[in-house]
Amino acid sequence: MKPDDLQFLIKDIKNHMVVHNGTKSKTPMKFGPFPKNLKYFQHKVQNKFYNNYLSVVEEANHQKLLSNRFLNWFLNQHREFFLTADIGNHDNFLKLPRILHSPGFDVGDVALLASLNAGGVPGADLFSQFQGTGTVGAGWNEQAYADQLDNGTITDLYDQIHIDVRVTGSANIRLAVYDGNTRDPVNLYEETGSIAATADYSAKSVTEFALTSVINHVAFQTDNGTFEPENTGSSTSASLDSQTFGAFPDPYTNTNTVFTAKMKVTHS
DSSP states (O other): OOGGGHHHHHHHHHHHSOEEETTEEEOOOOSSSOOSSHHHHHHHHHHHHIIIIIHHHHHHHHTTOSOHHHHHHHHHHHHHHHTTSTTTTTOGGGGSOSOOOOOSOOHHHHHHHHHTGGGOOBOOOEEBSOOSOOOOOSOOTTEEEEEEBOOOOTTOEEEEEEEOEEEOTTOEEEEEEEEEOSSOEEEEEEEOOSEEOOSBSOEEEEEEEEOOOSSEEEEEEESOTTOEESEEEEETTEEEEEOOSSSOOSSOOOOOOEEEEOEEEEOO
16 A cells, blocks of 8 residues: 555545544445444444455555554544444454554545544534633733643534633734644644734634544734733643744644633634
8 A cells, every 4th residue: 555545545434434423423324214223234334344444444554654643533433332343343453552653644644534524513612721710911922822622522623713802902813723732732723814802702713624633722822912811820731832923833833831821612
């Protein structure tokens, strides 16, 4: 298998694998009567997928064409729902540790998850770690601030970012969402352009995106030192990137323990 073959694997997984998103699932089937026993039907569909495509996924993993993010998603799908299925219960690949190797390419998993977005559902509101009220004053300009969100569900959809503003200060702001790890934001999902700061916890729209990570971060920056979000003290889950007001860095390039702000991401 070569990197160019990943597009065909993506198509096969999208069209032939049962995919679960939180409390919902998507099962490939021809138009017709509903199955009498949905779980049994799902097992039949999944066993057929194993017969036809699992060896291809294993080969792609052997060639190190899949990243840890994809492998975690793929293995968790099957561990949670299908290890009792006829083939899944006996296949050693599905029993591998979650982290298998350092990725050779991450094109496959990013494209795969993007192709599954149509099966995603609007996610529950995700809040930054600080959700109280308070202030440490002004002076928030010339920096990009980020804070970890509540854990999300991979493939859930979002299209709004909120920041609770105490003092607008005639400022412009930019908002963004990143994937990441327990401490740091990493890759940019979406960001707003420069928009006028408005009081309270109003929503700012971004292009709809799907989560590719359980751990994610929300970020903001401002062009005016008099701007004040609701905030208090510092947070070990917050991070900082010094930069002139403008497009957010991708990937996020610097991290320090800093002040945090009251923010969230939602779906309209």
